[in-house]
Amino acid sequence: MKNFSLRKLLLGCATLVLFILVWKLVTDAKLISPIFFPGPERTYAALEKGLSGGALLTQTLETVQRMLLGWLLASFVGVFLGSLVGISKRARAFIAPTLELLRPLPASAMIPIAIAFLGFSDNMVLVVIAFGALWPMLLATIHGFAAMEPRLYEVSAVLGLSRGQVIWKLALPSAMPMILASLRLGLTISLILAVVGEMLASRAGLGQSILAASRSFRSADLFAGIVILGAVGLVGSRLLSFGERRLLRWQAVNR
Amino acid sequence: MPVTQLSTRLPHGAAGSAPAASQPRIRIRDVTLSYGPLQIIGGVSLDIVPGETICIIGPSGCGKTTLLRMLAGLAQPTSGSVELDGAVIGGPNRSVAIVFQDYGKALLPWRTAAGNVSLALEARACPRAERPAIIRELLEKIGLGRHTEKYPAEMSGGMQQRLQIARCLAQEPKVLLMDEPFGALDAMTRQALQDEVLGLVATTGATMVFVTHDLEEAIYLGDRIVCLQPNPGRVGRIVDVRLARPRDQLLTREDPEFLRLRRELYDLIKDDHQ
Ligand SMILES: Nc1ncnc2c1ncn2[C@@H]1O[C@H](COP(=O)(O)OP(=O)(O)OP(=O)(O)O)[C@@H](O)[C@H]1O
Ligand SMILES: [Mg+2]
Numbered sequence: 001m002k003n004f005s006l007r008k009l010l011l012g013c014a015t016l017v018l019f020i021l022v023w024k025l026v027t028d029a030k031l032i033s034p035i036f037f038p039g040p041e042r043t044y045a046a047l048e049k050g051l052s053g054g055a056l057l058t059q060t061l062e063t064v065q066r067m068l069l070g071w072l073l074a075s076f077v078g079v080f081l082g083s084l085v086g087i088s089k090r091a092r093a094f095i096a097p098t099l100e101l102l103r104p105l106p107a108s109a110m111i112p113i114a115i116a117f118l119g120f121s122d123n124m125v126l127v128v129i130a131f132g133a134l135w136p137m138l139l140a141t142i143h144g145f146a147a148m149e150p151r152l153y154e155v156s157a158v159l160g161l162s163r164g165q166v167i168w169k170l171a172l173p174s175a176m177p178m179i180l181a182s183l184r185l186g187l188t189i190s191l192i193l194a195v196v197g198e199m200l201a202s203r204a205g206l207g208q209s210i211l212a213a214s215r216s217f218r219s220a221d222l223f224a225g226i227v228i229l230g231a232v233g234l235v236g237s238r239l240l241s242f243g244e245r246r247l248l249r250w251q252a253v254n255r
Numbered sequence: 256m257p258v259t260q261l262s263t264r265l266p267h268g269a270a271g272s273a274p275a276a277s278q279p280r281i282r283i284r285d286v287t288l289s290y291g292p293l294q295i296i297g298g299v300s301l302d303i304v305p306g307e308t309i310c311i312i313g314p315s316g317c318g319k320t321t322l323l324r325m326l327a328g329l330a331q332p333t334s335g336s337v338e339l340d341g342a343v344i345g346g347p348n349r350s351v352a353i354v355f356q357d358y359g360k361a362l363l364p365w366r367t368a369a370g371n372v373s374l375a376l377e378a379r380a381c382p383r384a385e386r387p388a389i390i391r392e393l394l395e396k397i398g399l400g401r402h403t404e405k406y407p408a409e410m411s412g413g414m415q416q417r418l419q420i421a422r423c424l425a426q427e428p429k430v431l432l433m434d435e436p437f438g439a440l441d442a443m444t445r446q447a448l449q450d451e452v453l454g455l456v457a458t459t460g461a462t463m464v465f466v467t468h469d470l471e472e473a474i475y476l477g478d479r480i481v482c483l484q485p486n487p488g489r490v491g492r493i494v495d496v497r498l499a500r501p502r503d504q505l506l507t508r509e510d511p512e513f514l515r516l517r518r519e520l521y522d523l524i525k526d527d528h529q
Contacts (some may be wrong), residue, residue, distance in 0.1 A: 149360050151355060151360040152360070152361070152363065154329055154355075155361055156378075157328075157346070157347035158327060158328075158347045158349070158353055158426075159349065159375050159379075159426060160347070160348075160349035161374075165378065169374065169377070173363070173365045173366075174363075174365070176365070250364055250365040250366075250406050250408070251364075251365075
């Protein structure tokens, strides 16, 4: 087991090194104009300058905060509404198809509506993030409830569990693997929408700084921003995976 | 020929728990059950007095599980009625516990053995402080005392089945329905648990309906044995078991009456099993 995860880590690092090497080769050969496409060294320099100078750091924190707030909002609302719909077979039959229909609407289509109601504000961006990230969690909760072993509903009825107890003690834990996977997906969506929202509503953050860098041809700064976005996404998803493994320890023994 | 038998005889296990003229704990009256055009149960009538242990035997698919599900309130008869203490069973009820045949699905995989038993205590609002002691006692009784922190997936089939029994007992039911609970156990564990269950039933005064494929198990446990016949499921014969209680794995099984009953039942069900 240990050996295996170490090998995976090494392989991952090797792939990353290879990627940077190819990146360097491509830029050194000047296949694309350096004005638009900086090499790894210049990107790293911009990263270092931005993070030590503070500007990039505060922007990152802004974006991370936005992402987390929107994601938390979406998680609570998604799982709560999902539980209400999911626990009743009838509600599932009535409401779930409509939700499936609404789901593929791109969250960015919500932005004009949100702007109309909330203007170019931080709240507007928050609402867009929450709305976009809501869907996977809402639907995962509903599907998770629907997929619960029917025998367990019978067990709960025979034991005389209240509806609240059924949700809290049976349906939510049973749907937990699906919900946790959707939380991870939701975090990615939150990050994307935080960046898009910042660009559109020009709120402080990585999105805005990337846009500004691109408009003034500071390609190294632009790439530095993108690298940070990638890192934020990676760290977030890793943290959630870690939490997932801890919460789903009982599943590990099942395999 | 469906036999309706009104038992006024007190079972040995329920000494003094009810007067002879008491109403039955469970009354099954002309019950039929159909799924669509298919009749599964075709006119079953049976009275079960408090404290009695009824064993149900019959070929696979004859409707034993279906009958138990109606007693548990998990299925409703198409016609006829099932009553508990004189009131029609309209749905599941905490005072009727059921040990499901498919033990793997009836347990919460994310809870340990102790957690699974705890669920029954949480359901009946047993104070948090009292739970650990009750859980420990039940699990010890059922032979899982050393496995309280194991998840169901870490347990053998027999252990999972015992865990299900422990959870049902935590429910403190008046009626205990058991659907082939010992099918996954080796002979020794099985006999130990038979005695354990008989002891529990005797001390709590619970009424038990026990489904089994094993004729000897039926004789060893039961006050009466109901032989179900298939297509549609109906009562073929009801055999009284007049063996002294408490029963003993060696003495009871050597009793001439035990051997006679085994012979009688074997001849009875032989025809249903060709
Ligand atoms: N939900 C259902 N829909 C349709 N038919 C069903 C349903 N449940 C059970 N049956 C049928 O009812 C009959 C009786 O099933 P039941 O499970 O009660 O049998 P059983 O006596 O418990 O058998 P076994 O000893 O194998 O457990 C079977 O023929 C089965 O196919
Ligand atoms: Mg069955």
